[in-house]
Amino acid sequence: MTGENTSKRVFRIGFRTSIITVFVGAVLLVGLTLVYLSFERVTLITRTAASSFIEKVAQLGADHVDEQFKNVRDNLDILSGLPAIQEADIADNSRLYGLMAAMLRNNPQLFNLYVGYEDGSFIEMDVIDRARPAFRAGLKVDEDAKFRLVVIARTAGGAPVTQYLSENLIEVAEVAGPADYDPRQRPWYVEAFKNDKTLLTGPYVFYATGEPGYTLRTPLKEGRRGVVAGDMLLNRFEDMLAEQKLGQSGLAFLFNDTERIVGHPEMNRLMTEVPERQDDLPQIGALKLPALVPIIRSWRDGGPAQQFFHDDAGRTYIAAVHRLDTTGSANVRLAMAAPLDEFYARIINERRTLFALALAFVGATLPFAFWLGSLMAQPLRKLVEETDAIQCFDIAERPRIHSVIAEIEELGRSVFTMRSVVRSFASFIPRPIVRQLIETGSSLRLGGSRREVTVLFTDVADFTAKTERADPSQVMIYTSRYFAALSDEIMRHRGTIDKYIGDAVMALWNAPADDPDHTANACRAVLACLAANETLNKDFRREGWPPYDTRFGLHVGDAVVGNVGSSDRMNYTALGAAVNLASRLEGLNKNYGTRVLVSSAVRARVGHAFLFRSIDSITPKGFAEPIEVSELRGELALADDAEIAMCRRWDEVLASIVQDGPVEATQVRLSGFLHDYPRDTIALFHTQRLRPTAQGAAA
Incomplete structure (x- = not known):
C-alpha cells in the first residue's frame, strides 16, 4: 500500500546453530580434505603400484609366451640337426x-611337427586331440x-601315406596320403627363405585342420634344402593366456599390427562371433573395451606402455602392452588389462573404510559440537536477554554472567558494567529520557520544544x-527514603x-513521553504520594525521626521542554x-494550611x-489574569457523601466572599461553616482576611 514502509526481514540464525554449523563445517572441511588427500595419495600410490606391477606381470607374461x-x-633346432632330417630319410x-x-609330448602348445623339402618331400606328425573335436570326427579313426x-617321400618314389598311431606309436590305421599337397606352396615354407631371422609365420588357416594358428619354422642349415616347422593352434593359446590374467576379471591376449586378436583365453568364442569370413581373426573391438584400441595405438606411437581407462560402466582398468621378441616381423604383442578394484581390492576397500571412518569421526564430533555450541550459546543467550532487558529499561540489579570462555566472560563483565552505568545514569537523568535514549539509540543534544x-x-x-x-x-x-517513596509513586503514575x-521534588507529565491522560495521572500520583508520605511518617515517628509533611503544587500548561x-x-x-x-502554588499551601x-x-x-474545593483567586507575578486556586481532596469515585457535601458547602461560602456580598451575611456563613468544621484552615484564612473589612464596615 502507498505510504506504508515495508522492510525486508533479515535472515538470521542463532549463535548455537552458527557454532555447530561452523564446527561441523570445519570438521567436515578438514576431515573430508584429509580423506580426499588420502584418497588422492592412495589412488596415486595404487596407480603407481598398479602400473609397476602390471608392467612386471606383462613382462613375465611376455617372457612366458616367448619361452x-x-x-x-x-626343439626345431634339435630336429633340424638330426641326420635323418638333413638327408630326408623320412x-x-x-x-x-x-x-x-x-617332442610333441613335451611341448603341449604344439599341434604338430613337420619338415618340407625342396623336392616336395614332406613329413608331418600331429597330435590329433590338440585340434578341435571336429578334426578327429573328420578323420573317422x-x-x-x-x-x-x-x-x-618323393625321393624314394613312394606314394603318400597317412598312418594313425597309438600313444605307443603302434599303427592303428593307414590310409593314402594327400597326393596334391605341396609343402613348397605353403606360407611357412616360402617365408622361411625370405626372412630366415623370423621364427613365426601367420596367423593363417592350417591345411590339415582348417583352424587358424601360427607356424614356428626354421630353415635347414645342413643337408637337403628344406624347412623344419611346428604349428601352434590359436586355441592352444587359451589356457596359456588364461594363466596370465590378473584377478577374476583380468584379461591377457595377443594381437598383431592389424589390430586383430591372435590369442585369447576364449578364442573359440571370439572366432564364432567374427562377422567376416571364418578364417579371419576378430578385431580388438570384439572385447567390448573401446578404450583399449586408443591405448594400443598410443603405445605404438611411442606413448606409455601402461595406461588407465574406464569401461562403459565407469569401472577403472589398467592396461599394459608388451612386445614379444620371438615373433619377429609378425609383430605379435601381448596386452593385459585388469580392473583396478580387483587389482588392489584390499587397498581400495581400506580406502572406503577410511572414508567411512572419517564420516564416523564427523558423526562422533557432533555431540561435542552441540555441547560446545550450548556451552558458548547459553551465556550468550543470557547476555542477549540482559541487553534486551536493558533496552526495555529493565535495569534492576542482576547477578553477573560468567563463562569459561574468556571473551564471553569479558562480555558478561561489560554488560554487567553497562547495566550498572545505566542504572546510575537513570538516577541522575529522568528515567523516561534514559529509556528513550536506549530505545531510539539517539544521543543527548541541547535544545527543546514547546508542549x-x-x-x-x-x-x-x-x-x-x-x-x-x-x-x-x-x-x-531519611531524606533519601522520603524521595524514594515519592519518586516511586510519581514514576508509577507515568511521571518524570x-x-x-534540596527537600523539594520537581516532576513532569507528558514529557518526554506522550501521555494523553497526563493531568489525571499527575493527580493520582499526588494522592498516592500523600498516602505514601503518611505511611513513611509513621515509620519516621516510630524510629524517632521527625515527620516530613509534604505540600504539593500542580499546574498544567505549555512549557519549553528539553535539554539545557x-x-x-x-x-x-x-x-x-x-x-x-506550579512552584507558586506549592508555596501558597503555607498560607492556606493546605x-x-x-x-x-x-x-x-x-x-x-x-474532588476539588475552591480556595482563592490570585494574580501571580507575570500573569495578567487572576488564577483560580483549588484544593485537591481525592478521587471523586472514592469520596464519601460527607466529603462531597463539605466541598459544595464551602464553594457556596467562597462564592459569597468573592461576590462581595454583605459582610454580615458572609461572616454568618463562615461562622456556620467553622461551627461544623472548626479546624478548617481555609475557612480560618478567609475569616482572618475578612476581619479588617468587617471592622471597617462596623466603624
Whole structure:
C-alpha cells in the first residue's frame, strides 16, 4: 500500500546453530580434505603400484609366451640337426617318429611337427586331440589313434601315406596320403627363405585342420634344402593366456599390427562371433573395451606402455602392452588389462573404510559440537536477554554472567558494567529520557520544544528546622527514603522526576513521553504520594525521626521542554510560566494550611474525576489574569457523601466572599461553616482576611 514502509526481514540464525554449523563445517572441511588427500595419495600410490606391477606381470607374461616359442624353436633346432632330417630319410623311420612324438609330448602348445623339402618331400606328425573335436570326427579313426603321421617321400618314389598311431606309436590305421599337397606352396615354407631371422609365420588357416594358428619354422642349415616347422593352434593359446590374467576379471591376449586378436583365453568364442569370413581373426573391438584400441595405438606411437581407462560402466582398468621378441616381423604383442578394484581390492576397500571412518569421526564430533555450541550459546543467550532487558529499561540489579570462555566472560563483565552505568545514569537523568535514549539509540543534544505538560512541585514543611541539628548522614538517609517513596509513586503514575531541589521534588507529565491522560495521572500520583508520605511518617515517628509533611503544587500548561546547559553538562527540564505557577502554588499551601493546591486549568481538565474545593483567586507575578486556586481532596469515585457535601458547602461560602456580598451575611456563613468544621484552615484564612473589612464596615 502507498505510504506504508515495508522492510525486508533479515535472515538470521542463532549463535548455537552458527557454532555447530561452523564446527561441523570445519570438521567436515578438514576431515573430508584429509580423506580426499588420502584418497588422492592412495589412488596415486595404487596407480603407481598398479602400473609397476602390471608392467612386471606383462613382462613375465611376455617372457612366458616367448619361452613357449623358444622351447618350440629349441626343439626345431634339435630336429633340424638330426641326420635323418638333413638327408630326408623320412620313410619307415621309427626312430625319427619316436623322437618327434616325444617332442610333441613335451611341448603341449604344439599341434604338430613337420619338415618340407625342396623336392616336395614332406613329413608331418600331429597330435590329433590338440585340434578341435571336429578334426578327429573328420578323420573317422579309432579312439586309440593319438598321432597322425603323413609321409610324402618323393625321393624314394613312394606314394603318400597317412598312418594313425597309438600313444605307443603302434599303427592303428593307414590310409593314402594327400597326393596334391605341396609343402613348397605353403606360407611357412616360402617365408622361411625370405626372412630366415623370423621364427613365426601367420596367423593363417592350417591345411590339415582348417583352424587358424601360427607356424614356428626354421630353415635347414645342413643337408637337403628344406624347412623344419611346428604349428601352434590359436586355441592352444587359451589356457596359456588364461594363466596370465590378473584377478577374476583380468584379461591377457595377443594381437598383431592389424589390430586383430591372435590369442585369447576364449578364442573359440571370439572366432564364432567374427562377422567376416571364418578364417579371419576378430578385431580388438570384439572385447567390448573401446578404450583399449586408443591405448594400443598410443603405445605404438611411442606413448606409455601402461595406461588407465574406464569401461562403459565407469569401472577403472589398467592396461599394459608388451612386445614379444620371438615373433619377429609378425609383430605379435601381448596386452593385459585388469580392473583396478580387483587389482588392489584390499587397498581400495581400506580406502572406503577410511572414508567411512572419517564420516564416523564427523558423526562422533557432533555431540561435542552441540555441547560446545550450548556451552558458548547459553551465556550468550543470557547476555542477549540482559541487553534486551536493558533496552526495555529493565535495569534492576542482576547477578553477573560468567563463562569459561574468556571473551564471553569479558562480555558478561561489560554488560554487567553497562547495566550498572545505566542504572546510575537513570538516577541522575529522568528515567523516561534514559529509556528513550536506549530505545531510539539517539544521543543527548541541547535544545527543546514547546508542549503541554503537567508540572508538580513538592516541599517539606519546616524541613530546615527539623534537620539542622540532626546528624547529616541520618538526614541523607531519611531524606533519601522520603524521595524514594515519592519518586516511586510519581514514576508509577507515568511521571518524570525532573530534579531534586534540596527537600523539594520537581516532576513532569507528558514529557518526554506522550501521555494523553497526563493531568489525571499527575493527580493520582499526588494522592498516592500523600498516602505514601503518611505511611513513611509513621515509620519516621516510630524510629524517632521527625515527620516530613509534604505540600504539593500542580499546574498544567505549555512549557519549553528539553535539554539545557552545555555540551559537557546538561539537564533535562521544563521552563516557562507554567513551571513558575506550579512552584507558586506549592508555596501558597503555607498560607492556606493546605497540602495540595492546583490551578483552575487542572480542575477544569479533570474535575469530572476528582474532588476539588475552591480556595482563592490570585494574580501571580507575570500573569495578567487572576488564577483560580483549588484544593485537591481525592478521587471523586472514592469520596464519601460527607466529603462531597463539605466541598459544595464551602464553594457556596467562597462564592459569597468573592461576590462581595454583605459582610454580615458572609461572616454568618463562615461562622456556620467553622461551627461544623472548626479546624478548617481555609475557612480560618478567609475569616482572618475578612476581619479588617468587617471592622471597617462596623466603624
